[in-house]
Amino acid sequence: RNWISEKEYQDIRLETWEGIAKITINRPRVYNAFRPQTVKELIEAFDICRERQDVGVVVLTGEGDKAFCSGGDQNVKGHGGYIDEDGVPRLNVLDLHKRIRSLPKPVVAMVNGYAIGGGHVLHVVCDLTIASENAIFGQSGPKVGSFDAGFGSSYLARHVGQKKAREIWFLCKQYSAVEAEKMGLVNKVVPLDILEEETIEWCKIILQRSPMALRMIKRGLNAELDGQAGIMELAGDATLMFYLMEEAQEGRNAFLEKRDPDFKKFPKFP
Numbered sequence: 001r002n003w004i005s006e007k008e009y010q011d012i013r014l015e016t017w018e019g020i021a022k023i024t025i026n027r028p029r030v031y032n033a034f035r036p037q038t039v040k041e042l043i044e045a046f047d048i049c050r051e052r053q054d055v056g057v058v059v060l061t062g063e064g065d066k067a068f069c070s071g072g073d074q075n076v077k078g079h080g081g082y083i084d085e086d087g088v089p090r091l092n093v094l095d096l097h098k099r100i101r102s103l104p105k106p107v108v109a110m111v112n113g114y115a116i117g118g119g120h121v122l123h124v125v126c127d128l129t130i131a132s133e134n135a136i137f138g139q140s141g142p143k144v145g146s147f148d149a150g151f152g153s154s155y156l157a158r159h160v161g162q163k164k165a166r167e168i169w170f171l172c173k174q175y176s177a178v179e180a181e182k183m184g185l186v187n188k189v190v191p192l193d194i195l196e197e198e199t200i201e202w203c204k205i206i207l208q209r210s211p212m213a214l215r216m217i218k219r220g221l222n223a224e225l226d227g228q229a230g231i232m233e234l235a236g237d238a239t240l241m242f243y244l245m246e247e248a249q250e251g252r253n254a255f256l257e258k259r260d261p262d263f264k265k266f267p268k269f270p
């Protein structure tokens with residue numbers, strides 16, 4: 001597969017191939033832990049994927065065969081957050097969660113090893129998860145002085161139920177890919193050597209589906225948990241669809257032509 005590199009980054013790779021964008025966290029020495037710079041680059045890459053008309057689905061993964069992502073880089077954790085190159089403490093990974101959730105295209109986590117702590121939350125936030133047999137899942141916050149009470153807990157509970165979510169967070173145990181699949185945390189488990197092939201197969205099927213239908217389904221599934229912000233995004237897409245209709249165009253045309261709009265010709269569906 002000839003992935004095309006879209007941009008040079010310090011901590012990640014952004015590549016595309018036939019409608020699929022692949023974003024790889026590229027810090028294998030620290031098991032793909034993220035620092036503020038990593039997250040800044042990930043946010044930019046997701047924004048590029050949002051704008052690109054030729055991208056229909058995004059894959060998020062980690063470099064190597066050891067880790068998908070091991071969460072926040074403990075080497076740069078200071079007072080008030082993860083310290084960036086200017087000495088400012090940040091928790092900008094929460095902005096990344098919002099980006100993944102808002103992206104009007106499916107995002108597939110391709111989990112190739114440890115998905116731990118904030119790295120686990122990243123796969124939880126993605127729409128689908130395909131994991132290799134060696135993948136290991138778990139939260140570690142209460143063990144290392146952190147927690148994610150946002151999507152990392154509430155959305156996790158939607159996947160696995162409240163009791164299991166509390167177990168995952170309270171005990172900080174690690175779970176095999178098969179255990180994660182049984183919990184409903186993972187869509188499919190495959191051997192590592194065919195992980196990308198399997199993920200691409202899923203992406204190819206997604207690319208055959210209606211992009212607008214996928215977009216609306218993602219919005220609807222999100223809205224249930226996201227409250228007013230989720231309804232706003234669903235409503236925004238309803239407006240987008242309305243703008244595509246002759247009925248909306250009649251209103252605009254009438255205004256520009258300085259005449260009364262004629263909406264009578266449009267159907268009133270039961």
Ligand code: 2NE
Nearest residue numbers: 030031033070071072073074114117118140141144146147
């Ligand atoms: C991932 C895990 C379980 C792997 O264990 P093991 O024994 O297989 O590997 P090892 O030796 O621990 O790790 C390999 C190398 O990667 C570094 C290690 O320090 C080690 O480097 P060297 O000592 O060989 O130089 N490494 C691994 N994870 C790292 C990290 N997160 N930051 C910096 N370096 C890391 C094991 O490594 C592990 O438990 N890692 C820590 C997981 C963790 O606690 N992450 C932070 C959770 S908090 C969080 O992510 C967070 C949040 O809760 C809320 C908001 C935002 C972030």
